[in-house]
Amino acid sequence: MxxxxxxxxxxxxxxxxxxxxxxxxxxxxxxxxxxxxxxxxxxxxxxxxxxxxxxxxxxxxxxxxxxxxxxxxxxxxxxxxxxxxxxxxxxxxxxxxxxxxxxxxxPQIDDPDRGFSFRQDGPLDMRMDTTRGQSAAEWLATAEQKEIARVIKDYGEERFAVQIAKAIVTRREQGESLTRTRELASLVASVVRTREAGQDPATRTFQAIRIYINQxxxxxxxxxxxxxxxxxxxxxxxxxxxxxxxxxxxxxxxxxxxxxxxxxxxxxxxxxxxxxxxxxxxxxxxxxxxxxxxxxxxxxxxxxxxxxxxxxxxxxx
CATH class of the missing domain: 3.40.50.150 (Vaccinia Virus protein VP39)
Structure with missing residues:
Protein backbone atom coordinates (compact mmCIF):
# COMPACT_ATOMS: atom_id res chain seq x y z
CA MET A 1 0.00 0.00 0.00
CA PRO A 107 3.36 7.10 6.32
CA GLN A 108 4.90 5.92 9.59
CA ILE A 109 1.66 6.67 11.41
CA ASP A 110 -0.64 5.32 8.72
CA ASP A 111 1.17 2.01 8.16
CA PRO A 112 -0.12 -0.38 10.88
CA ASP A 113 2.93 -2.64 10.44
CA ARG A 114 5.15 0.09 11.91
CA GLY A 115 3.29 0.01 15.25
CA PHE A 116 3.18 3.78 15.78
CA SER A 117 -0.58 4.20 15.76
CA PHE A 118 -3.24 3.09 18.24
CA ARG A 119 -5.98 3.54 15.62
CA GLN A 120 -5.14 0.37 13.66
CA ASP A 121 -3.94 -3.00 14.87
CA GLY A 122 -0.36 -3.95 14.12
CA PRO A 123 2.81 -5.28 15.73
CA LEU A 124 3.95 -3.15 18.66
CA ASP A 125 7.26 -2.06 17.13
CA MET A 126 7.60 1.77 16.97
CA ARG A 127 11.23 1.74 15.81
CA MET A 128 12.12 4.31 13.18
CA ASP A 129 15.16 2.23 12.31
CA THR A 130 14.01 -1.40 12.28
CA THR A 131 17.59 -2.64 11.83
CA ARG A 132 18.64 -1.84 15.39
CA GLY A 133 17.40 -1.48 18.94
CA GLN A 134 14.50 -2.90 20.95
CA SER A 135 10.94 -2.81 19.73
CA ALA A 136 8.27 -1.35 22.02
CA ALA A 137 6.95 -4.88 22.68
CA GLU A 138 10.40 -6.15 23.66
CA TRP A 139 10.93 -3.22 26.03
CA LEU A 140 7.52 -3.54 27.68
CA ALA A 141 8.14 -7.28 28.18
CA THR A 142 11.15 -6.66 30.43
CA ALA A 143 11.13 -3.09 31.78
CA GLU A 144 10.43 -2.50 35.47
CA GLN A 145 7.20 -0.83 36.49
CA LYS A 146 8.97 2.29 37.78
CA GLU A 147 10.85 2.72 34.51
CA ILE A 148 7.68 2.36 32.43
CA ALA A 149 5.89 4.89 34.62
CA ARG A 150 8.80 7.34 34.38
CA VAL A 151 8.89 7.12 30.58
CA ILE A 152 5.14 7.61 30.20
CA LYS A 153 5.13 10.53 32.64
CA ASP A 154 8.26 12.29 31.38
CA TYR A 155 7.80 11.81 27.63
CA GLY A 156 4.02 11.72 27.45
CA GLU A 157 3.21 14.14 30.28
CA GLU A 158 0.58 11.56 31.26
CA ARG A 159 -0.91 12.02 34.73
CA PHE A 160 -2.07 8.38 34.85
CA ALA A 161 1.45 7.04 34.16
CA VAL A 162 1.72 5.02 37.37
CA GLN A 163 -1.65 3.33 36.84
CA ILE A 164 -0.82 2.51 33.21
CA ALA A 165 2.57 1.05 34.14
CA LYS A 166 1.00 -1.06 36.87
CA ALA A 167 -1.60 -2.42 34.43
CA ILE A 168 1.09 -3.31 31.90
CA VAL A 169 3.19 -5.19 34.44
CA THR A 170 0.16 -6.94 35.95
CA ARG A 171 -0.86 -8.20 32.53
CA ARG A 172 2.71 -9.33 31.88
CA GLU A 173 2.84 -11.22 35.17
CA GLN A 174 -0.32 -13.01 34.16
CA GLY A 175 1.53 -14.37 31.12
CA GLU A 176 -0.05 -11.99 28.62
CA SER A 177 2.71 -9.80 27.18
CA LEU A 178 1.65 -6.94 24.93
CA THR A 179 2.56 -7.56 21.29
CA ARG A 180 -0.09 -5.59 19.34
CA THR A 181 -0.92 -1.89 19.20
CA ARG A 182 -4.62 -2.34 19.89
CA GLU A 183 -3.81 -4.47 22.93
CA LEU A 184 -1.82 -1.62 24.42
CA ALA A 185 -4.40 1.00 23.41
CA SER A 186 -7.24 -1.00 25.01
CA LEU A 187 -5.26 -1.52 28.19
CA VAL A 188 -4.51 2.19 28.48
CA ALA A 189 -8.15 3.07 27.80
CA SER A 190 -9.21 0.82 30.67
CA VAL A 191 -7.05 2.85 33.07
CA VAL A 192 -7.31 6.41 31.73
CA ARG A 193 -10.84 7.45 32.62
CA THR A 194 -10.65 11.12 31.61
CA ARG A 195 -9.03 12.75 28.62
CA GLU A 196 -9.16 16.00 26.66
CA ALA A 197 -12.06 16.22 24.25
CA GLY A 198 -11.23 14.59 20.93
CA GLN A 199 -8.05 12.92 22.19
CA ASP A 200 -7.71 9.14 22.40
CA PRO A 201 -6.74 7.91 25.90
CA ALA A 202 -3.68 6.18 24.40
CA THR A 203 -2.27 9.28 22.66
CA ARG A 204 0.18 10.32 25.37
CA THR A 205 1.32 6.77 26.17
CA PHE A 206 2.08 5.96 22.51
CA GLN A 207 3.96 9.24 22.13
CA ALA A 208 6.02 8.56 25.25
CA ILE A 209 7.00 5.01 24.30
CA ARG A 210 7.85 6.06 20.75
CA ILE A 211 10.09 8.88 21.99
CA TYR A 212 11.85 6.53 24.42
CA ILE A 213 12.32 3.65 21.96
CA ASN A 214 13.86 5.97 19.37
CA GLN A 215 15.74 8.16 21.90
Missing part, protein backbone atom coordinates in the same frame (compact mmCIF):
# COMPACT_ATOMS: atom_id res chain seq x y z
CA UNK A 2 1.18 3.53 -0.81
CA UNK A 3 1.10 6.06 2.00
CA UNK A 4 1.23 9.78 1.29
CA UNK A 5 2.94 12.47 3.31
CA UNK A 6 2.26 16.20 3.13
CA UNK A 7 5.26 18.20 4.37
CA UNK A 8 4.41 20.81 7.00
CA UNK A 9 5.34 24.47 6.57
CA UNK A 10 6.89 23.61 3.21
CA UNK A 11 7.27 27.08 1.70
CA UNK A 12 8.23 28.65 5.02
CA UNK A 13 10.89 26.03 5.77
CA UNK A 14 12.46 26.18 2.31
CA UNK A 15 12.49 29.97 2.34
CA UNK A 16 14.07 29.90 5.80
CA UNK A 17 17.05 27.86 4.63
CA UNK A 18 17.41 29.16 1.07
CA UNK A 19 15.94 32.65 1.02
CA UNK A 20 13.51 33.83 -1.64
CA UNK A 21 15.67 33.62 -4.72
CA UNK A 22 18.83 31.52 -4.62
CA UNK A 23 18.30 29.48 -7.80
CA UNK A 24 19.94 32.16 -9.98
CA UNK A 25 22.98 32.49 -7.76
CA UNK A 26 26.21 30.87 -8.87
CA UNK A 27 27.42 30.49 -5.30
CA UNK A 28 28.05 26.88 -4.29
CA UNK A 29 26.16 25.96 -1.13
CA UNK A 30 25.86 22.92 1.12
CA UNK A 31 22.37 22.38 2.52
CA UNK A 32 21.45 19.63 5.00
CA UNK A 33 18.02 18.07 5.43
CA UNK A 34 18.33 16.31 8.77
CA UNK A 35 15.08 14.35 8.37
CA UNK A 36 14.37 13.25 4.79
CA UNK A 37 11.08 11.53 5.67
CA UNK A 38 9.33 11.11 2.33
CA UNK A 39 11.33 13.88 0.71
CA UNK A 40 8.84 16.74 0.56
CA UNK A 41 11.25 19.35 1.88
CA UNK A 42 14.26 17.88 0.07
CA UNK A 43 12.56 17.88 -3.31
CA UNK A 44 11.41 21.47 -2.88
CA UNK A 45 14.92 22.51 -1.84
CA UNK A 46 16.36 20.83 -4.95
CA UNK A 47 13.91 22.74 -7.15
CA UNK A 48 15.28 26.00 -5.78
CA UNK A 49 18.95 25.03 -5.47
CA UNK A 50 21.46 26.07 -8.11
CA UNK A 51 23.49 23.49 -9.98
CA UNK A 52 26.70 24.32 -8.13
CA UNK A 53 25.23 23.36 -4.77
CA UNK A 54 24.66 20.14 -2.83
CA UNK A 55 21.92 18.75 -0.59
CA UNK A 56 22.83 16.11 2.01
CA UNK A 57 19.93 14.33 3.74
CA UNK A 58 19.78 12.00 6.75
CA UNK A 59 17.16 9.52 7.94
CA UNK A 60 17.00 6.48 10.22
CA UNK A 61 13.98 4.91 8.49
CA UNK A 62 14.68 2.28 5.82
CA UNK A 63 11.49 3.18 3.95
CA UNK A 64 12.65 6.79 3.84
CA UNK A 65 16.01 5.64 2.52
CA UNK A 66 14.28 3.62 -0.21
CA UNK A 67 12.28 6.71 -1.21
CA UNK A 68 15.41 8.86 -1.20
CA UNK A 69 17.15 6.39 -3.49
CA UNK A 70 14.60 7.18 -6.19
CA UNK A 71 16.09 10.67 -6.48
CA UNK A 72 18.72 10.62 -9.23
CA UNK A 73 19.76 14.25 -8.95
CA UNK A 74 23.61 14.33 -8.72
CA UNK A 75 23.38 17.21 -6.24
CA UNK A 76 21.63 14.94 -3.72
CA UNK A 77 23.10 12.49 -1.19
CA UNK A 78 21.20 10.38 1.38
CA UNK A 79 22.81 8.93 4.52
CA UNK A 80 21.16 6.19 6.62
CA UNK A 81 21.87 7.70 10.03
CA UNK A 82 20.31 9.96 12.63
CA UNK A 83 20.91 13.69 12.18
CA UNK A 84 22.76 13.49 15.50
CA UNK A 85 25.65 11.93 13.55
CA UNK A 86 25.85 14.63 10.87
CA UNK A 87 29.15 15.85 12.30
CA UNK A 88 30.70 12.51 11.31
CA UNK A 89 29.74 13.07 7.67
CA UNK A 90 29.86 16.85 7.22
CA UNK A 91 33.03 18.80 8.05
CA UNK A 92 32.74 21.51 10.70
CA UNK A 93 31.77 24.99 9.54
CA UNK A 94 30.93 23.99 5.97
CA UNK A 95 27.12 23.93 5.82
CA UNK A 96 25.20 27.00 4.68
CA UNK A 97 21.84 25.92 6.06
CA UNK A 98 20.28 23.01 7.96
CA UNK A 99 16.63 21.97 8.21
CA UNK A 100 15.37 19.56 10.88
CA UNK A 101 11.73 18.43 10.66
CA UNK A 102 11.13 16.53 13.89
CA UNK A 103 8.61 13.84 14.87
CA UNK A 104 7.22 11.11 12.66
CA UNK A 105 5.88 11.19 9.12
CA UNK A 106 2.33 10.40 8.01
CA UNK A 216 14.25 11.15 20.13
CA UNK A 217 15.06 13.82 22.71
CA UNK A 218 18.66 12.68 23.15
CA UNK A 219 18.98 12.59 19.35
CA UNK A 220 17.55 16.09 19.16
CA UNK A 221 20.04 17.51 21.65
CA UNK A 222 22.88 15.78 19.82
CA UNK A 223 21.53 16.89 16.46
CA UNK A 224 21.26 20.55 17.48
CA UNK A 225 24.84 20.54 18.73
CA UNK A 226 26.08 18.80 15.59
CA UNK A 227 24.12 21.19 13.38
CA UNK A 228 25.60 24.28 15.03
CA UNK A 229 29.12 22.92 14.67
CA UNK A 230 28.53 22.02 10.99
CA UNK A 231 27.19 25.48 10.10
CA UNK A 232 29.39 28.22 8.74
CA UNK A 233 29.24 31.58 10.49
CA UNK A 234 26.23 33.19 8.84
CA UNK A 235 24.63 29.78 8.30
CA UNK A 236 20.95 29.16 9.03
CA UNK A 237 19.29 26.56 11.24
CA UNK A 238 15.55 25.90 10.86
CA UNK A 239 13.76 23.38 13.10
CA UNK A 240 10.12 22.25 12.95
CA UNK A 241 8.81 20.69 16.17
CA UNK A 242 5.42 19.14 16.92
CA UNK A 243 5.12 18.86 20.69
CA UNK A 244 6.15 20.84 23.74
CA UNK A 245 9.02 18.55 24.77
CA UNK A 246 10.77 19.02 21.40
CA UNK A 247 9.98 22.70 21.11
CA UNK A 248 11.27 23.42 24.63
CA UNK A 249 14.65 21.89 23.78
CA UNK A 250 14.88 23.79 20.49
CA UNK A 251 13.82 27.08 22.07
CA UNK A 252 16.28 26.81 24.97
CA UNK A 253 19.11 25.82 22.63
CA UNK A 254 18.57 28.77 20.30
CA UNK A 255 17.97 31.26 23.10
CA UNK A 256 21.09 30.11 24.90
CA UNK A 257 23.23 30.80 21.85
CA UNK A 258 21.61 34.17 21.21
CA UNK A 259 22.25 35.59 24.67
CA UNK A 260 25.44 36.89 26.27
CA UNK A 261 26.11 37.32 29.95
CA UNK A 262 28.36 40.05 31.27
CA UNK A 263 29.18 40.49 34.98
CA UNK A 264 27.11 43.29 36.45
CA UNK A 265 28.95 46.58 36.73
CA UNK A 266 31.70 45.64 34.25
CA UNK A 267 32.59 48.90 32.45
CA UNK A 268 32.25 48.02 28.76
CA UNK A 269 31.45 50.26 25.82
CA UNK A 270 29.01 49.10 23.17
CA UNK A 271 31.89 48.09 20.90
CA UNK A 272 33.46 46.04 23.70
CA UNK A 273 30.31 44.06 24.44
CA UNK A 274 30.72 40.38 23.46
CA UNK A 275 28.60 39.22 20.55
CA UNK A 276 26.23 36.26 20.91
CA UNK A 277 26.92 33.05 19.01
CA UNK A 278 23.62 33.20 17.14
CA UNK A 279 20.74 35.47 16.19
CA UNK A 280 17.09 34.47 16.49
CA UNK A 281 15.23 35.08 13.24
CA UNK A 282 11.70 34.11 14.13
CA UNK A 283 9.01 31.66 15.10
CA UNK A 284 6.46 30.59 12.49
CA UNK A 285 3.25 28.59 12.85
CA UNK A 286 1.10 27.09 10.07
CA UNK A 287 -1.62 29.24 8.53
CA UNK A 288 -5.26 28.49 9.22
CA UNK A 289 -5.57 27.24 5.65
CA UNK A 290 -2.71 24.77 6.06
CA UNK A 291 -4.20 23.42 9.30
CA UNK A 292 -7.55 22.98 7.59
CA UNK A 293 -5.95 21.13 4.68
CA UNK A 294 -3.58 19.13 6.87
CA UNK A 295 -4.75 18.77 10.52
CA UNK A 296 -1.43 17.14 11.48
CA UNK A 297 0.19 20.56 11.02
CA UNK A 298 -1.82 22.19 13.81
CA UNK A 299 0.85 21.84 16.53
CA UNK A 300 3.89 22.58 14.34
CA UNK A 301 6.30 25.41 15.20
CA UNK A 302 9.20 26.47 12.97
CA UNK A 303 12.08 28.25 14.73
CA UNK A 304 14.93 29.81 12.78
CA UNK A 305 18.31 31.19 13.82
CA UNK A 306 21.49 32.42 12.15
CA UNK A 307 24.92 31.44 13.41
CA UNK A 308 27.11 34.46 14.10
CA UNK A 309 30.38 32.95 15.26
CA UNK A 310 31.89 29.61 16.11
CA UNK A 311 31.51 27.79 19.35
CA UNK A 312 32.08 24.10 20.02
CA UNK A 313 28.89 23.00 21.74
CA UNK A 314 28.81 19.68 23.56
CA UNK A 315 25.58 20.28 25.47
CA UNK A 316 22.72 22.69 25.51
CA UNK A 317 24.04 26.21 25.29
Missing amino acids: TYTHRPVLLAEAVTSVLGDSTSSSATSKIIIDGTFGRGGHSREILKNLNQASKLIAFDKDLQAIAEANTITDPRFQIIHESFASMGEHVPAETADAILMDLGISS ELADLEGGLNAAFNCLKPGGLLAVISFHSLEDRIVKQFMQGLSQVSVPRGLPLTENQMPKPFAELLGRIKPSEQEVQENPRARSAILRVMRKIKNKTVGGLA
Whole structure:
Protein backbone atom coordinates (compact mmCIF):
# COMPACT_ATOMS: atom_id res chain seq x y z
CA MET A 1 0.00 0.00 0.00
CA THR A 2 1.18 3.53 -0.81
CA TYR A 3 1.10 6.06 2.00
CA THR A 4 1.23 9.78 1.29
CA HIS A 5 2.94 12.47 3.31
CA ARG A 6 2.26 16.20 3.13
CA PRO A 7 5.26 18.20 4.37
CA VAL A 8 4.41 20.81 7.00
CA LEU A 9 5.34 24.47 6.57
CA LEU A 10 6.89 23.61 3.21
CA ALA A 11 7.27 27.08 1.70
CA GLU A 12 8.23 28.65 5.02
CA ALA A 13 10.89 26.03 5.77
CA VAL A 14 12.46 26.18 2.31
CA THR A 15 12.49 29.97 2.34
CA SER A 16 14.07 29.90 5.80
CA VAL A 17 17.05 27.86 4.63
CA LEU A 18 17.41 29.16 1.07
CA GLY A 19 15.94 32.65 1.02
CA ASP A 20 13.51 33.83 -1.64
CA SER A 21 15.67 33.62 -4.72
CA THR A 22 18.83 31.52 -4.62
CA SER A 23 18.30 29.48 -7.80
CA SER A 24 19.94 32.16 -9.98
CA SER A 25 22.98 32.49 -7.76
CA ALA A 26 26.21 30.87 -8.87
CA THR A 27 27.42 30.49 -5.30
CA SER A 28 28.05 26.88 -4.29
CA LYS A 29 26.16 25.96 -1.13
CA ILE A 30 25.86 22.92 1.12
CA ILE A 31 22.37 22.38 2.52
CA ILE A 32 21.45 19.63 5.00
CA ASP A 33 18.02 18.07 5.43
CA GLY A 34 18.33 16.31 8.77
CA THR A 35 15.08 14.35 8.37
CA PHE A 36 14.37 13.25 4.79
CA GLY A 37 11.08 11.53 5.67
CA ARG A 38 9.33 11.11 2.33
CA GLY A 39 11.33 13.88 0.71
CA GLY A 40 8.84 16.74 0.56
CA HIS A 41 11.25 19.35 1.88
CA SER A 42 14.26 17.88 0.07
CA ARG A 43 12.56 17.88 -3.31
CA GLU A 44 11.41 21.47 -2.88
CA ILE A 45 14.92 22.51 -1.84
CA LEU A 46 16.36 20.83 -4.95
CA LYS A 47 13.91 22.74 -7.15
CA ASN A 48 15.28 26.00 -5.78
CA LEU A 49 18.95 25.03 -5.47
CA ASN A 50 21.46 26.07 -8.11
CA GLN A 51 23.49 23.49 -9.98
CA ALA A 52 26.70 24.32 -8.13
CA SER A 53 25.23 23.36 -4.77
CA LYS A 54 24.66 20.14 -2.83
CA LEU A 55 21.92 18.75 -0.59
CA ILE A 56 22.83 16.11 2.01
CA ALA A 57 19.93 14.33 3.74
CA PHE A 58 19.78 12.00 6.75
CA ASP A 59 17.16 9.52 7.94
CA LYS A 60 17.00 6.48 10.22
CA ASP A 61 13.98 4.91 8.49
CA LEU A 62 14.68 2.28 5.82
CA GLN A 63 11.49 3.18 3.95
CA ALA A 64 12.65 6.79 3.84
CA ILE A 65 16.01 5.64 2.52
CA ALA A 66 14.28 3.62 -0.21
CA GLU A 67 12.28 6.71 -1.21
CA ALA A 68 15.41 8.86 -1.20
CA ASN A 69 17.15 6.39 -3.49
CA THR A 70 14.60 7.18 -6.19
CA ILE A 71 16.09 10.67 -6.48
CA THR A 72 18.72 10.62 -9.23
CA ASP A 73 19.76 14.25 -8.95
CA PRO A 74 23.61 14.33 -8.72
CA ARG A 75 23.38 17.21 -6.24
CA PHE A 76 21.63 14.94 -3.72
CA GLN A 77 23.10 12.49 -1.19
CA ILE A 78 21.20 10.38 1.38
CA ILE A 79 22.81 8.93 4.52
CA HIS A 80 21.16 6.19 6.62
CA GLU A 81 21.87 7.70 10.03
CA SER A 82 20.31 9.96 12.63
CA PHE A 83 20.91 13.69 12.18
CA ALA A 84 22.76 13.49 15.50
CA SER A 85 25.65 11.93 13.55
CA MET A 86 25.85 14.63 10.87
CA GLY A 87 29.15 15.85 12.30
CA GLU A 88 30.70 12.51 11.31
CA HIS A 89 29.74 13.07 7.67
CA VAL A 90 29.86 16.85 7.22
CA PRO A 91 33.03 18.80 8.05
CA ALA A 92 32.74 21.51 10.70
CA GLU A 93 31.77 24.99 9.54
CA THR A 94 30.93 23.99 5.97
CA ALA A 95 27.12 23.93 5.82
CA ASP A 96 25.20 27.00 4.68
CA ALA A 97 21.84 25.92 6.06
CA ILE A 98 20.28 23.01 7.96
CA LEU A 99 16.63 21.97 8.21
CA MET A 100 15.37 19.56 10.88
CA ASP A 101 11.73 18.43 10.66
CA LEU A 102 11.13 16.53 13.89
CA GLY A 103 8.61 13.84 14.87
CA ILE A 104 7.22 11.11 12.66
CA SER A 105 5.88 11.19 9.12
CA SER A 106 2.33 10.40 8.01
CA PRO A 107 3.36 7.10 6.32
CA GLN A 108 4.90 5.92 9.59
CA ILE A 109 1.66 6.67 11.41
CA ASP A 110 -0.64 5.32 8.72
CA ASP A 111 1.17 2.01 8.16
CA PRO A 112 -0.12 -0.38 10.88
CA ASP A 113 2.93 -2.64 10.44
CA ARG A 114 5.15 0.09 11.91
CA GLY A 115 3.29 0.01 15.25
CA PHE A 116 3.18 3.78 15.78
CA SER A 117 -0.58 4.20 15.76
CA PHE A 118 -3.24 3.09 18.24
CA ARG A 119 -5.98 3.54 15.62
CA GLN A 120 -5.14 0.37 13.66
CA ASP A 121 -3.94 -3.00 14.87
CA GLY A 122 -0.36 -3.95 14.12
CA PRO A 123 2.81 -5.28 15.73
CA LEU A 124 3.95 -3.15 18.66
CA ASP A 125 7.26 -2.06 17.13
CA MET A 126 7.60 1.77 16.97
CA ARG A 127 11.23 1.74 15.81
CA MET A 128 12.12 4.31 13.18
CA ASP A 129 15.16 2.23 12.31
CA THR A 130 14.01 -1.40 12.28
CA THR A 131 17.59 -2.64 11.83
CA ARG A 132 18.64 -1.84 15.39
CA GLY A 133 17.40 -1.48 18.94
CA GLN A 134 14.50 -2.90 20.95
CA SER A 135 10.94 -2.81 19.73
CA ALA A 136 8.27 -1.35 22.02
CA ALA A 137 6.95 -4.88 22.68
CA GLU A 138 10.40 -6.15 23.66
CA TRP A 139 10.93 -3.22 26.03
CA LEU A 140 7.52 -3.54 27.68
CA ALA A 141 8.14 -7.28 28.18
CA THR A 142 11.15 -6.66 30.43
CA ALA A 143 11.13 -3.09 31.78
CA GLU A 144 10.43 -2.50 35.47
CA GLN A 145 7.20 -0.83 36.49
CA LYS A 146 8.97 2.29 37.78
CA GLU A 147 10.85 2.72 34.51
CA ILE A 148 7.68 2.36 32.43
CA ALA A 149 5.89 4.89 34.62
CA ARG A 150 8.80 7.34 34.38
CA VAL A 151 8.89 7.12 30.58
CA ILE A 152 5.14 7.61 30.20
CA LYS A 153 5.13 10.53 32.64
CA ASP A 154 8.26 12.29 31.38
CA TYR A 155 7.80 11.81 27.63
CA GLY A 156 4.02 11.72 27.45
CA GLU A 157 3.21 14.14 30.28
CA GLU A 158 0.58 11.56 31.26
CA ARG A 159 -0.91 12.02 34.73
CA PHE A 160 -2.07 8.38 34.85
CA ALA A 161 1.45 7.04 34.16
CA VAL A 162 1.72 5.02 37.37
CA GLN A 163 -1.65 3.33 36.84
CA ILE A 164 -0.82 2.51 33.21
CA ALA A 165 2.57 1.05 34.14
CA LYS A 166 1.00 -1.06 36.87
CA ALA A 167 -1.60 -2.42 34.43
CA ILE A 168 1.09 -3.31 31.90
CA VAL A 169 3.19 -5.19 34.44
CA THR A 170 0.16 -6.94 35.95
CA ARG A 171 -0.86 -8.20 32.53
CA ARG A 172 2.71 -9.33 31.88
CA GLU A 173 2.84 -11.22 35.17
CA GLN A 174 -0.32 -13.01 34.16
CA GLY A 175 1.53 -14.37 31.12
CA GLU A 176 -0.05 -11.99 28.62
CA SER A 177 2.71 -9.80 27.18
CA LEU A 178 1.65 -6.94 24.93
CA THR A 179 2.56 -7.56 21.29
CA ARG A 180 -0.09 -5.59 19.34
CA THR A 181 -0.92 -1.89 19.20
CA ARG A 182 -4.62 -2.34 19.89
CA GLU A 183 -3.81 -4.47 22.93
CA LEU A 184 -1.82 -1.62 24.42
CA ALA A 185 -4.40 1.00 23.41
CA SER A 186 -7.24 -1.00 25.01
CA LEU A 187 -5.26 -1.52 28.19
CA VAL A 188 -4.51 2.19 28.48
CA ALA A 189 -8.15 3.07 27.80
CA SER A 190 -9.21 0.82 30.67
CA VAL A 191 -7.05 2.85 33.07
CA VAL A 192 -7.31 6.41 31.73
CA ARG A 193 -10.84 7.45 32.62
CA THR A 194 -10.65 11.12 31.61
CA ARG A 195 -9.03 12.75 28.62
CA GLU A 196 -9.16 16.00 26.66
CA ALA A 197 -12.06 16.22 24.25
CA GLY A 198 -11.23 14.59 20.93
CA GLN A 199 -8.05 12.92 22.19
CA ASP A 200 -7.71 9.14 22.40
CA PRO A 201 -6.74 7.91 25.90
CA ALA A 202 -3.68 6.18 24.40
CA THR A 203 -2.27 9.28 22.66
CA ARG A 204 0.18 10.32 25.37
CA THR A 205 1.32 6.77 26.17
CA PHE A 206 2.08 5.96 22.51
CA GLN A 207 3.96 9.24 22.13
CA ALA A 208 6.02 8.56 25.25
CA ILE A 209 7.00 5.01 24.30
CA ARG A 210 7.85 6.06 20.75
CA ILE A 211 10.09 8.88 21.99
CA TYR A 212 11.85 6.53 24.42
CA ILE A 213 12.32 3.65 21.96
CA ASN A 214 13.86 5.97 19.37
CA GLN A 215 15.74 8.16 21.90
CA GLU A 216 14.25 11.15 20.13
CA LEU A 217 15.06 13.82 22.71
CA ALA A 218 18.66 12.68 23.15
CA ASP A 219 18.98 12.59 19.35
CA LEU A 220 17.55 16.09 19.16
CA GLU A 221 20.04 17.51 21.65
CA GLY A 222 22.88 15.78 19.82
CA GLY A 223 21.53 16.89 16.46
CA LEU A 224 21.26 20.55 17.48
CA ASN A 225 24.84 20.54 18.73
CA ALA A 226 26.08 18.80 15.59
CA ALA A 227 24.12 21.19 13.38
CA PHE A 228 25.60 24.28 15.03
CA ASN A 229 29.12 22.92 14.67
CA CYS A 230 28.53 22.02 10.99
CA LEU A 231 27.19 25.48 10.10
CA LYS A 232 29.39 28.22 8.74
CA PRO A 233 29.24 31.58 10.49
CA GLY A 234 26.23 33.19 8.84
CA GLY A 235 24.63 29.78 8.30
CA LEU A 236 20.95 29.16 9.03
CA LEU A 237 19.29 26.56 11.24
CA ALA A 238 15.55 25.90 10.86
CA VAL A 239 13.76 23.38 13.10
CA ILE A 240 10.12 22.25 12.95
CA SER A 241 8.81 20.69 16.17
CA PHE A 242 5.42 19.14 16.92
CA HIS A 243 5.12 18.86 20.69
CA SER A 244 6.15 20.84 23.74
CA LEU A 245 9.02 18.55 24.77
CA GLU A 246 10.77 19.02 21.40
CA ASP A 247 9.98 22.70 21.11
CA ARG A 248 11.27 23.42 24.63
CA ILE A 249 14.65 21.89 23.78
CA VAL A 250 14.88 23.79 20.49
CA LYS A 251 13.82 27.08 22.07
CA GLN A 252 16.28 26.81 24.97
CA PHE A 253 19.11 25.82 22.63
CA MET A 254 18.57 28.77 20.30
CA GLN A 255 17.97 31.26 23.10
CA GLY A 256 21.09 30.11 24.90
CA LEU A 257 23.23 30.80 21.85
CA SER A 258 21.61 34.17 21.21
CA GLN A 259 22.25 35.59 24.67
CA VAL A 260 25.44 36.89 26.27
CA SER A 261 26.11 37.32 29.95
CA VAL A 262 28.36 40.05 31.27
CA PRO A 263 29.18 40.49 34.98
CA ARG A 264 27.11 43.29 36.45
CA GLY A 265 28.95 46.58 36.73
CA LEU A 266 31.70 45.64 34.25
CA PRO A 267 32.59 48.90 32.45
CA LEU A 268 32.25 48.02 28.76
CA THR A 269 31.45 50.26 25.82
CA GLU A 270 29.01 49.10 23.17
CA ASN A 271 31.89 48.09 20.90
CA GLN A 272 33.46 46.04 23.70
CA MET A 273 30.31 44.06 24.44
CA PRO A 274 30.72 40.38 23.46
CA LYS A 275 28.60 39.22 20.55
CA PRO A 276 26.23 36.26 20.91
CA PHE A 277 26.92 33.05 19.01
CA ALA A 278 23.62 33.20 17.14
CA GLU A 279 20.74 35.47 16.19
CA LEU A 280 17.09 34.47 16.49
CA LEU A 281 15.23 35.08 13.24
CA GLY A 282 11.70 34.11 14.13
CA ARG A 283 9.01 31.66 15.10
CA ILE A 284 6.46 30.59 12.49
CA LYS A 285 3.25 28.59 12.85
CA PRO A 286 1.10 27.09 10.07
CA SER A 287 -1.62 29.24 8.53
CA GLU A 288 -5.26 28.49 9.22
CA GLN A 289 -5.57 27.24 5.65
CA GLU A 290 -2.71 24.77 6.06
CA VAL A 291 -4.20 23.42 9.30
CA GLN A 292 -7.55 22.98 7.59
CA GLU A 293 -5.95 21.13 4.68
CA ASN A 294 -3.58 19.13 6.87
CA PRO A 295 -4.75 18.77 10.52
CA ARG A 296 -1.43 17.14 11.48
CA ALA A 297 0.19 20.56 11.02
CA ARG A 298 -1.82 22.19 13.81
CA SER A 299 0.85 21.84 16.53
CA ALA A 300 3.89 22.58 14.34
CA ILE A 301 6.30 25.41 15.20
CA LEU A 302 9.20 26.47 12.97
CA ARG A 303 12.08 28.25 14.73
CA VAL A 304 14.93 29.81 12.78
CA MET A 305 18.31 31.19 13.82
CA ARG A 306 21.49 32.42 12.15
CA LYS A 307 24.92 31.44 13.41
CA ILE A 308 27.11 34.46 14.10
CA LYS A 309 30.38 32.95 15.26
CA ASN A 310 31.89 29.61 16.11
CA LYS A 311 31.51 27.79 19.35
CA THR A 312 32.08 24.10 20.02
CA VAL A 313 28.89 23.00 21.74
CA GLY A 314 28.81 19.68 23.56
CA GLY A 315 25.58 20.28 25.47
CA LEU A 316 22.72 22.69 25.51
CA ALA A 317 24.04 26.21 25.29
